[in-house]
Amino acid sequence: MTQRVGIEVSRAVAIAAKLANVDVVAAYPITPQTHIVEDLSEMVASGELDASYIPVESEHSAMSSCLGSVAVGARTFTATSSQGMELMHEVLYVASGMRLPVVMAVANRALSAPISIWGDHSDVMSVRDTGWIQIFVTNGQEAFDNILCAFRIGEDRRALLPVMIHLDGFQLTHVIEPIYLEEQGDVDRFLPRFEYPLPLDPDKPVTMGAFGPPDIYTEVKKAQDVVLTSSKEVILEAWKEFGDIFGRYYSPIQCYRCEGAKVLLMTMGSFSETAMSAVDAMRDDGHAVGLLNLRLWRPFPFAEIRQAVKDADVLVVFDRALSFGGPGGPVCSEVRSALYSLDKRPKVVGFVGGLGGRVVSIAGFREIIERGTRIASEGTEQEFEMFGVRE
Numbered sequence: 231m232t233q234r235v236g237i238e239v240s241r242a243v244a245i246a247a248k249l250a251n252v253d254v255v256a257a258y259p260i261t262p263q264t265h266i267v268e269d270l271s272e273m274v275a276s277g278e279l280d281a282s283y284i285p286v287e288s289e290h291s292a293m294s295s296c297l298g299s300v301a302v303g304a305r306t307f308t309a310t311s312s313q314g315m316e317l318m319h320e321v322l323y324v325a326s327g328m329r330l331p332v333v334m335a336v337a338n339r340a341l342s343a344p345i346s347i348w349g350d351h352s353d354v355m356s357v358r359d360t361g362w363i364q365i366f367v368t369n370g371q372e373a374f375d376n377i378l379c380a381f382r383i384g385e386d387r388r389a390l391l392p393v394m395i396h397l398d399g400f401q402l403t404h405v406i407e408p409i410y411l412e413e414q415g416d417v418d419r420f421l422p423r424f425e426y427p428l429p430l431d432p433d434k435p436v437t438m439g440a441f442g443p444p445d446i447y448t449e450v451k452k453a454q455d456v457v458l459t460s461s462k463e464v465i466l467e468a469w470k471e472f473g474d475i476f477g478r479y480y481s482p483i484q485c486y487r488c489e490g491a492k493v494l495l496m497t498m499g500s501f502s503e504t505a506m507s508a509v510d511a512m513r514d515d516g517h518a519v520g521l522l523n524l525r526l527w528r529p530f531p532f533a534e535i536r537q538a539v540k541d542a543d544v545l546v547v548f549d550r551a552l553s554f555g556g557p558g559g560p561v562c563s564e565v566r567s568a569l570y571s572l573d574k575r576p577k578v579v580g581f582v583g584g585l586g587g588r589v590v591s592i593a594g595f596r597e598i599i600e601r602g603t604r605i606a607s608e609g610t611e612q613e614f615e616m617f618g619v620r621e
Contacts, residue, residue, distance in 0.1 A: 234410045239370035240265035240403045242411065243309070243335050243395075246377035248279045249417045250333075253304035253424075256284040256295035260314035261347045262399040263337035267309050289314040293321040293332070300330040301438060303429035305381065308332065311399060312339035312353045319357065325392040326361030327454060328439055331384030332392040334362075335377065338499065339399040340586045348587020349399035351498065351550040354527070355560045361454055363393040363461055364527040368484075368502045370407035373397045375478055378412075378421060382468045385424050389461040396527070398500040400587065412476060420475050462529045482531035483538055484523035487513055491520030493544045493603050494576070495595065498524045498561065501550070501584060508595035519599055524561065532568050539569065545576040546602030548595075548617075550584040558582050558614025577606040583617030594618065 237245075243266050247255070255274065257267035273279035282299075286292045289310050299306045310318065315336060325332050340346040341353055358364070363383060367373045373395065380393040397403060428436050442450055462482070473479030486506050488494065497505045502523040509521045522538055522545075524531075539545050549559020557563045562580030569575040579602040584590050590598075598617055605615070 232410050232412055232416075234408055236406050236408055237370070237411070238265065238404065238406050239373055239397065239409075240337075241269050242370050242374040242409045243377055243397070244269035244273070245411060246374045247307045247333075248273055249412065249414055250307070250378055250381045250421055251305065252279070252281050252307045254282045254284065254296070254299035254306045255308065256286055256292045256299065256306070257308050258286050258289045258292045258310070258314060260289070260311050262339060262349070262403045263309040263311040263314075263335065265403065266335055266337070270307075289318040290321060293318040293325065296332045297321065297325055297328070297330050300332055300426065301328075301430045303424065303426040305385070305424040306332050307334070309335040309337065311337040312341055315353050315357060316341065319360075322357055322360040322362065322392075324439065326458075327450075329390040329457075330392060331390055333377065333380040333384060334392065334394050335373075336394050336396050337399040337403045338396055346586045347399075349401055350585045350587065352552070352585075354396055355551040355553070357394075358528065358560065361391070361458060362528060363389070363391050363458070363465070364396060365393070366396045366498045366525050366527055367402070368500055368523060370402060370405070370409045371478070372480070373402065374409055374411070375472065375476070376480070378417060379468050379472055379480070381424070382421050382472075383461070383465050386464045386468070387427060389457065389464045390427075391458060391461055396499065401500045410476075416475060420472060459529050462526070462531070465526065480525065482526035482534045484525060485538055486521040486523060488520035488522070488538065491518050492542055493517070493519045493546070493599060494522055494539060494542045495519065495599050495602075496522040496524055496545060496547045496561070496565065498527070499550070501548070501590060504590065504592055505548070505595045507592045508599065511592065512596060512599065530564060530568070535565060535568050536572060539576050540574070542576040544603055544606040545578045546599055547578060547580050548584075548598060549580065549582045552582050552585065562614065579605050580614035581617050582614055588618060590618065
């Protein structure tokens with residue numbers, strides 16, 4: 231019987247990897263993802279999980295080990311955060327370019343300098359163009375569920391792509407939440423055995439990671455983009471089947487109280503639930519506002535965003551990362567680009583906040599919505615707004 235238990239979200243992520251029957255875990259500890267790989271190491275050491283655990287000397291080695299294990303057909307999991315993901319940065323491109331479906335939990339954390347162990351989305355945005363499928367979660371249940379979905383999605387032969395599941399550092403990783411932990415039999419029904427179509431095999435040699443001269447490199451990159459874009463169909467299918475089995479459905483964009491809303495706020499990650507409370511309060515006061523929780527970051531859900539904002543007058547986009555010297559937040563920049571071709575589109579106002587773990591309260595999100603609405607009406611000389619900064 232499915233159990234609903236109070237459990238730390240990091241541990242729930244580890245349990246999801248165990249239920250997926252991973253064959254290999256290669257990891258290096260870094261705050262705030264350490265609890266995930268610590269729990270998996272204990273599971274392997276105790277015999278609870280029949281897998282190989284590779285304790286490596288760096289995150290670069292962790293991802294390199296993952297590539298080797300997937301290449302021989304082993305279901306593989308790892309986790310990282312912030313500077314650790316930066317150290318493995320160059321290997322991330324290899325995973326996607328070679329079509330090796332590693333699953334990685336990323337405990338989102340600010341990048342140095344100054345050094346910070348607290349959460350924001352600067353690490354995510356530094357790897358947005360590495361060719362991985364990337365999904366954001368808002369709470370522990372979504373983290374548990376989407377780790378399972380990640381294996382199903384990435385290992386599908388129509389995709390064969392690595393997948394990142396992004397969960398906010400500390401604000402999710404270290405909190406205890408009530409989470410449904412599913413039964414092994416039901417997970418097995420959802421997640422088939424991993425059968426990599428072209429594994430490394432001495433009896434049937436294959437070439438991997440070959441040299442790409444100029445006369446083929448562009449075509450290879452085009453093919454990679456095509457498969458990443460088309461993987462959205464695989465993602466939607468996996469989310470639907472997961473919902474049919476477990477009763478929890480997911481979509482690229484979660485629309486919250488958007489009916490009749492003329493002003494929409496867009497957020498990502500755990501802050502979305504705080505923003506929902508702000509929307510509830512404003513709705514109670516008679517304001518026609520709603521929330522768009524952007525869940526699927528790559529492939530980017532162009533069609534869903536355009537559909538979600540078609541009746542809105544104002545779209546306020548809240549970023550937890552700053553594009554230095556640029557237009558403000560990376561998400562806002564991409565949303566503006568996605569809406570550019572529409573004949574009727576809302577006025578887009580960008581806010582950047584919540585950096586380095588700074589909290590944005592319910593009242594704060596209400597202020598962001600109200601300020602964004604005024605800016606859309608009155609105009610501004612600034613490309614974006616920094617929220618909560620002391621000047």
